[in-house]
Amino acid sequence: MPAETRLWWLERFVARHRDKLAWIHVGMFFGFMALMIIPLFLPLPGDQATFYDNFTLFANFVIWGLWFPLVFVSVIFTGRSWCGVLCPLGAASEWANGIGMKRPVPRWVRWEGTPIVSFIVITVLAQTVDARGFPQGIAIIFGLAFACAVVLGLVYGPGKKKRPWCRHMCPIGLMLGVFSRIGAIQFAPKRPRAGGDAYAEKGPCPTMIDLNRKAESRHCIECFRCVHPEAKGGLKLIARWPGAEVAQIRKYDPNASEIWFLFLATGLSIGGFLWLALPQYDWLRQFVGTWAIERGWYWIGTAGPAWLMSVHPDGREVYTWLDFFMITVSMLACAVALTAVLAALTSLSSSIAGALGADLRFRARFVEQAYAYMPVAMVSLAIGLGGELFEALPLLGVPAALIPAIKLGLFALGVLWSLVLGSRLLAGQGLRGAKRSLALLPLIAGVAVIGLAWWPAIFGL
Ligand code: SF4
Numbered sequence: 263m264p265a266e267t268r269l270w271w272l273e274r275f276v277a278r279h280r281d282k283l284a285w286i287h288v289g290m291f292f293g294f295m296a297l298m299i300i301p302l303f304l305p306l307p308g309d310q311a312t313f314y315d316n317f318t319l320f321a322n323f324v325i326w327g328l329w330f331p332l333v334f335v336s337v338i339f340t341g342r343s344w345c346g347v348l349c350p351l352g353a354a355s356e357w358a359n360g361i362g363m364k365r366p367v368p369r370w371v372r373w374e375g376t377p378i379v380s381f382i383v384i385t386v387l388a389q390t391v392d393a394r395g396f397p398q399g400i401a402i403i404f405g406l407a408f409a410c411a412v413v414l415g416l417v418y419g420p421g422k423k424k425r426p427w428c429r430h431m432c433p434i435g436l437m438l439g440v441f442s443r444i445g446a447i448q449f450a451p452k453r454p455r456a457g458g459d460a461y462a463e464k465g466p467c468p469t470m471i472d473l474n475r476k477a478e479s480r481h482c483i484e485c486f487r488c489v490h491p492e493a494k495g496g497l498k499l500i501a502r503w504p505g506a507e508v509a510q511i512r513k514y515d516p517n518a519s520e521i522w523f524l525f526l527a528t529g530l531s532i533g534g535f536l537w538l539a540l541p542q543y544d545w546l547r548q549f550v551g552t553w554a555i556e557r558g559w560y561w562i563g564t565a566g567p568a569w570l571m572s573v574h575p576d577g578r579e580v581y582t583w584l585d586f587f588m589i590t591v592s593m594l595a596c597a598v599a600l601t602a603v604l605a606a607l608t609s610l611s612s613s614i615a616g617a618l619g620a621d622l623r624f625r626a627r628f629v630e631q632a633y634a635y636m637p638v639a640m641v642s643l644a645i646g647l648g649g650e651l652f653e654a655l656p657l658l659g660v661p662a663a664l665i666p667a668i669k670l671g672l673f674a675l676g677v678l679w680s681l682v683l684g685s686r687l688l689a690g691q692g693l694r695g696a697k698r699s700l701a702l703l704p705l706i707a708g709v710a711v712i713g714l715a716w717w718p719a720i721f722g723l
């Protein structure tokens with residue numbers, strides 16, 4: 263395949279059937295609602311129940327075992343197609359915007375850190391309400407995201423049918439957007455204008471992309487609204503090699519906020535697994551609990567509100583304020599620690615590269631080189647989050663003994679991809695031979711740190 267191929271057939275197919283997209287959104291909306299709401303009215307599954315014969319377990323498997331990991335994997339092949347074609351939240355937000363107040367999007371929403379905060383809040387809340395374990399937890403997480411998407415759509419976003427939630431605040435969209443940079447799909451202007459990516463509240467794009475200046479994939483939700491195959495203007499759909507954009511990231515608007523998100527999100531997700539897996543967590547919890555009780559803080563041993571933490575006496579799980587604080591603090595500590603380590607290693611790589619004659623200033627090199635972690639972070643996340651999917655593979659005839667090997671193979675692929683990417687990024691900065699290898703060493707250490715941190719979650723202790 264050449265470096266880039268225009269997908270005429272897909273452009274024409276979507277242009278012909280664009281009017282049917284609304285029906286897909288309606289179907290997805292009712293499907294998602296059924297998965298979220300019906301289990302709330304069913305008794306908790308018995309110990310012998312499986313997802314074959316119990317709707318609650320079936321809904322849980324569809325959401326965490328299929329939807330979550332597969333949406334991540336789909337980004338490599340089709341970019342943010344989930345957002346533009348299937349997501350009922352984004353569609354509801356856009357619909358609300360069509361009848362809403364259409365106020366200009368305020369600066370606090372447009373701030374690059376807003377989706378990072380939103381991601382942290384939702385990820386930690388998903389743990390404290392145990393969204394993987396109980397349908398009430400799923401309903402809280404998705405209900406909150408749904409309400410925010412609709413309210414933001416109703417209030418902000420001048421122009422026709424904009425999606426301020428999808429551009430600025432959606433935690434899933436942020437993650438998909440960052441990883442879509444390694445995707446095999448790109449929407450590119452037919453008549454590109456110089457000046458780099460820009461924000462445009464006017465125009466047809468629901469995520470406010472200035473179409474003729476579009477370069478990066480991050481904010482494109484693949485709604486196809488700008489694609490008119492036979493017209494001279496607008497955007498065209500291109501297939502490219504996965505990773506092509508990241509390997510030449512300097513041409514595609516590299517962004518420091520993405521890097522901080524990549525570091526923090528990786529650490530936070532690892533933290534969400536480690537507190538369950540590491541025995542040290544129980545020891546620390548015991549220590550903090552005793553310390554608090556000795557000071558007369560008895561409230562710390564009581565259960566809090568069910569919208570903030572898991573309170574399911576029937577399901578033999580009741581979190582106390584102690585659990586809430588311990589889970590939150592451990593996850594945040596893990597995120598900060600991993601961010602500090604990766605930032606230090608990337609700084610070292612950037613400094614070495616600078617001393618050996620690489621181009622760009624320190625900060626730009628730092629940002630560019632940090633994109634090398636993207637493949638290993640994404641693959642680890644997909645394997646870690648897809649635990650249920652791997653557990654279900656024996657039902658499809660895959661021998662159970664083969665599953666660790668499959669995980670290891672995917673994991674090794676992510677590691678290898680990151681290392682090759684790091685090397686290419688350094689080559690792009692003008693380093694060759696031994697100089698490049700030397701500057702690569704800290705990045706290799708960073709990739710190893712991500713791999714080792716995920717190891718207990720993916721392969722057990
Ligand atoms: S950004 Fe979020 S709400 Fe919007 S379409 Fe994507 S996943 Fe759905």
Ligand code: SF4
Binds near residue numbers: 483
């Ligand atoms: S660039 Fe085009 S396909 Fe992408 S979100 Fe904007 S209008 Fe939709």
